[in-house]
Amino acid sequence: MFLLRLTRWVLRHRLLVVLGWLAVTVAGAAAASPAIGAMTSDFGALPGRPAYETNQHVLRTYGNGGATDPVVLTVTLPQGTTVDGSGVRADLAAAFDRIAAGARIASYPGTGDRGLVSADGRTTFALLYPSAVETYPRYARSLPAVERAAAGVRVRGAPVRVTGTDALFVQSSEAGGPGLLAELTVAGLGALVVLAVVFGSALAVLPLLMAVIAILACFLAIWGLTAVSDVSFVVQFLVGLIGLGVAIDYSLLITTRWREERARGADDVTAVERAMTTAGSAVVFSGVTVAVALAALVVLPVPFLRSMGYGGLLVPLFSVLVAITLLPVVLATAGPRLARLGSRAPIRRGGRGRWERWARLVVRHPALTAATATLLLAALVVPAFGMxxxxxxxxxxxxxxxxxxxxxxxxAAGVGSGVLSPEYALAGDPERAASRARAVPGVRAALAPSGPSWRRDGTGLVTVLVDRTASSARGAAVRAEVRDAMADVPGTRIGGTAAQGRDFVDAVYGNAPLALALIVLLTLALLVRAFRSVLLAVKAVALNLLSVTATFGLIVLAWQRGYLSEPVWGIEATGALTEWVPVMVFAFLFGLSMDYEVFILARIREEYDTAGSTPGAVVSGIARTGRLVTSAALVLFLAFVSLAATPGTEVKVFATALGIGILLDATVVRAMLVPALVVLLGRWNWWLPRPLARALLLREPPRATEAREPSLS
Known part of the structure; x- marks a missing residue:
């Protein structure tokens, strides 16, 4: 067996292995800072897509706009004063021009368009386009100057206020949030507490040490990757926090099995070898499965997601490498001393305890347990259809x-928040394009100013304002009608953030069925070989898909409808999920939750091969892995809680989805549905056709019959 040969080799060359990983760790520590510095902040690059290319044309020609929403200046005049009052329009023009300081601006005084004024005439707003930078948010550097200029301006005693999507984002970021090091520290301390409870000795520091080494190795690889490809700044959080959770999970599984083998009487080296050929095998299959799921992001035609896939792909691979090479050396060398240091009590034989009692309950009532879990998951799946x-x-x-x-x-003045994200059109005949857009019901204004800052290189820039946000059903419908209405104007191209978001959905989700089919087929092949069973593999994939879909339902309730976001963070319902969140959640959660499936079913398979009893294998397997899986899930959950402290609503949604999804999967799916279905399927769990076994290079097909079932009461 490969793992046994590898384990014996690393144990014979302990010094070489330790020095090798020491060198990688030192290099990774040195590379972490430059790697983070080389990361990009561009979320939305979609080369070749119509809206993206239009936005890039706008940016090159006009210097700003396109995929960047404007800074919005608002004025609410005192009671009894309206924009139509004597001299008010001139005062507004002077105020807006002073703040703009030569930047492109569209306002009621400049255009005369009543769409920029509230129904009562007291509130008006202007769209300002200051100098932009390449990093996100593009107006971050310009906003302080705009805000300072606005602070000294009043119109008839009313202040000029500054808002807009960039202003809101910068403000939320300034509200506070820990950096990566602080988040890793919090997550690491939480993980250490969990591990201390699990091991009750100094062994608790071992998985944490392996995680630190794996994370630094990932940063070293990512630093090299930044030289040949753009890597999003979000990757640093994914590598740090998901790497912490995954590497700890893998080391936790192997260390727990090593300790169990020693408790059975094996010497230190034999215990390491047995742990690696059992738990180590599960870790390898689990890591490869996670990598396969994340590889789907690499093939997507979106640079931002591709870079996330690179980072996510490196995490399980380096975590596995550390677990199967360095961890065996440390366990054989320092493991016994760590196990004795601070030890509270010896490990109990047989995995007896609460998890064994729970497993026996499931075995006695498998149909009821499966029905309960299925109904709960089905109830959570329903909201997902409203995503x-x-x-x-x-x-x-x-x-x-x-x-x-x-x-x-x-x-409050009756102007919808959808005006913060206009639709843009580059048109050869901007007046005609604007006229077509104004005729669409639901359009608040269609602006086609004639100044030189709005007409360049034979094109005119048209700005279309819709009260409803693009994420609402009505807002999306109005914007679709606007696109159709302006399509008849020759040479008209549509851009804007909403249009680019639609391009993202088409690029990613249009290919989703093919990518999903590829992930499922590759995962099935891996799992059939790992479990030596067709039905166990099919069940594992099906339950993973069910778990992820139920998580989507939970996130719809938590964020889209605001049932969790408002009481916990004081953030109103988002009304929609950012386009990249579901595909990222699927890729990471599908892979991470498969860890627990592999951990549990691999042990159940091992126990069945030993005793030939399906119910007995379930009881023993759950008794020995239940606490482990729960602890591993809690470690990952704490990592995602730390990630949720990052400023930015989108990252909070992503972190919440992973955290809730991991807990849901480790409890309802793995503790209830998985063992119940194994009991219900009986001997069919172990069915594997001989031709398929030969094709997968399995030496022996699984046994077809079971031994007499022992009493489990």
Missing amino acids: RLGAPAPAATASSGPARQALDGLT
């Missing part, structure tokens, strides 16, 4: 502060 993709509602970006107050004043 909407799009930018979160602006009000969900920041819960307080000046930018949020300005937005609230705008919406």
Whole structure:
């Protein structure tokens, strides 16, 4: 067996292995900072897609706009004063021009368009396009100057307030949030507490040490990757926090099995070899399965997601490498001393305890357990069908502060928050394009200013404002009608953040069935070989898909409808999930939750091969892995809780989805549904046709009959 040969080799060359990983660790520590510095902040690159290319044309020609929403200046005049009052329009023009300081701006005084004024005439807003930078948010550097200029301006005693999607995002980021090092520290301390409870000795530090080494190795690889490809800045959080959880999980499984073998009387080296050929094998299959799921992101035609896939792909691979090479050396060399240091009590034989009692309960009532878990998951799946993709509602970006107050004043005056994200059109005949857009019901304004900052290189820039956000059903419908209406104008191209979001959905989710089929087939092949069973593999994939879908339902309830976001973070319902969140959640959660499936079923398979009893294998397998899986899930959950502290609503949604999904999977799916279905399927669990066994290079097909079942009462 490969793992046995590898284990014996690393044990014979302990010094070489330790020095090798020491060198990688030191190099990784040195590479972490430059790797993070080389990461990009561009979320939305979609080369070749119509809206993206239009936005890039706008950016090159006009210097800003396109995929960047404008800074919005708002003024609410005192009671009794309207924009039509004597001299008010001139005062507004002077105020807006002073703040713009030469930047491109569209306002009521400049265009005369009543769409920029509230129904009562007291509130008006202007769209400002200051100098932009390449990093996100593009107006971050310009906003302080705009805000300072606005602070010194009043119109008839009313202040000029600043809002917009960039202003809201910057404000939410400034509200506070730990950096990567702080998040890793919090997650690491939480993991250490969990591990201390599991091991009750100094062995608790071992999985944490392996995780640190794996994370630094990932950063070393990513630093090299930044030289040949763009890597998103979000990758640093994924590598740090998901790497922490995954590497700890793998080391936890192997160390627990090593300790169990020693308790059975094996010497230190033999215990390492047995742990590696059993738990180590499960770790390898689990790591490869996680990597396969994340590899789907690499093939997507979106640079941002591709870089996330690279980072996510490296995490399980380096975690597995550390677990199967360095960990055996440390266990054989320092493991016994760590196990004695601070030890509270010897390990109990047989895995007896609460998990064994739970397993026996499931075995006695498998149908009831399976039905209960299935009904719960089905109830959670239903909300998933109401998922909407799009930018979160602006009000969900920041819960307080000046930018949020300005937005609230705008919406209170009857102006919808959808105006913060206009649709743009590059047109050879901008007046005609704007006229077509104005005729669409639901369009608030269609602006086609004639100044030189709006007409360049034979094109004119048209700005279409819709009250409803693009993520709402009505807002999306209105924007679709606008696109259709302007399509008849020759040479018209549509851009804007909403249009680019639609391109993202088409690029990613249009190929989703093919990518999903590829993931499922590869995962099935791996699992059939790992479990030596067709039905166990099919069940594992089916339950993973069910678990992920139920998680989507939970996130719809938690964020899209605001049942969790409002009480926990004070963030209003987002109304939609950012386009990249579901595909990222699927890739990571499908792979991570498969860890637990492999851990549990591999042990059940091993126990069945030993005793030939399916119910007995379930009881023994759950008794020995239940606490392990729960602890591993808790470690990952704490990592995602730390990630959720990162500023930015989208990252919070992503982290919440992974955290809730891991807990749901480790409890309802793995502790209830998996063992119940194994009991119900009986001997069919172990069915594997001989031709398929030969094709997968399995030496022996699984046994077809079971021994007499012992009493489990």
